Amino acid sequence: MGVDYKPVIWNRNKYMYDAVLLIAVASYIYLYIRVGVNFQDSSQPIERPIMRMRAFGSCAFLMLSFILCIGPLARLNEKFLPLLYNRRHFGVLTACVAAVHANYVLGWYYAFSPTNKYEALFSSNTNFDQLLGFPFEAFGIFAFLMLLILAVTSHDFWLSFLSAPIWKRLHMGIYFGYASVVLHISLGPLQTDRDPVFAIVFFTSVFAVSILHFIVAMKDRQADSMFVREPNPGDDTPWIEVGQVSQIENKRAKIVSLPDEERVAVFRNGNTLSAVHNVCAHQNGPLGEGKIVDGCITCPWHGFQYNPEDGRSPAPFEEKIATYRLKLEAGTVYVDPRPLAPGTYVEPTLIGDAYV
């Protein structure tokens, strides 16, 4: 079976991103194992394999928390957008670190079981009816499987093979994976570890992820209710008011929500205006939060580009998005909420000299 896709090409930024990531992870593991040992309770020394297990486990948790913070941070402040650029590699590395943690767990707690270590993992604790002593490993297994599936399907091949909507839905499963990690730690190590620093770092991380996503979710809800513009009565075309042309910064867009809660990005490119669907065909990135670079609308997430006039990606890429008709009356921009077929050319709306 052949799937036609064009992989995103490696560039200097990606190499730098990955190098920083690898150095940070290696430093964390080294410091945890080599330096952290000096801070442990000398009356209860921790075995080396347990130390490594904790180092990789805590590293995977912190990495996953950080990954989940990148999305909302980038929505709240565009300075964080560079972190989003290569987030997939971050996720794959997290899955690898979690795999090392799982391997240490199996090697230390289950290797000497009279039964197969995998069988022992599932059968050694079956106290599902009690909270304290609950087999928290189950949550860890679920989260690890989720990370593994997402890491394996993170490549652009799978994006093309599954299609963007299905791929996106699958990868939103990470939210449930994270909830599972939180339960895994809450009912496992948090119950046995006496170090208050651990509990503080854990709670702070979970709180940061939760509050950031919560704020973005609420802002999104607010935006939908605020931006809906009702059609002008007495007009065959249900034109919807976007706002004053002077409110749209050059090379930038104004996002407007339609009555069906779809969003349209109205871009200003010099003295012309064009409108496209706000959702990038690659990974549903918010195009209206991007800008026009070299004459093309550029997605703020991964740099996918589209011509403002027809919503088509420049060759050799073949992505295309829906376009919308615009009109300008007395300095006010209106959009026809009915989307045109993706890739349909729409003559850019000229802005008169009075509004430039």
Add this chain to the structure above:
Amino acid sequence: MAAGVVAMVGIGDGQGVKILKKGARKFHRRVWGFFGILLPLIVLGAIYIKQSPPTDYQPVLLEAPKEN
């Protein structure tokens, strides 16, 4: 329509086209409207039920069984 479903929408009078709907945004909003409150509560609850080891017990010296 179920949350998280990326719908294909069609509009009449000759302009009917299929575009990605706002499913992902709506799904995120619903999930984090719930998780945003639930996850910190889970952690606080876990800290609350955490049991400390007894502090008033004298240490007991364990000896290896004597060989007969």
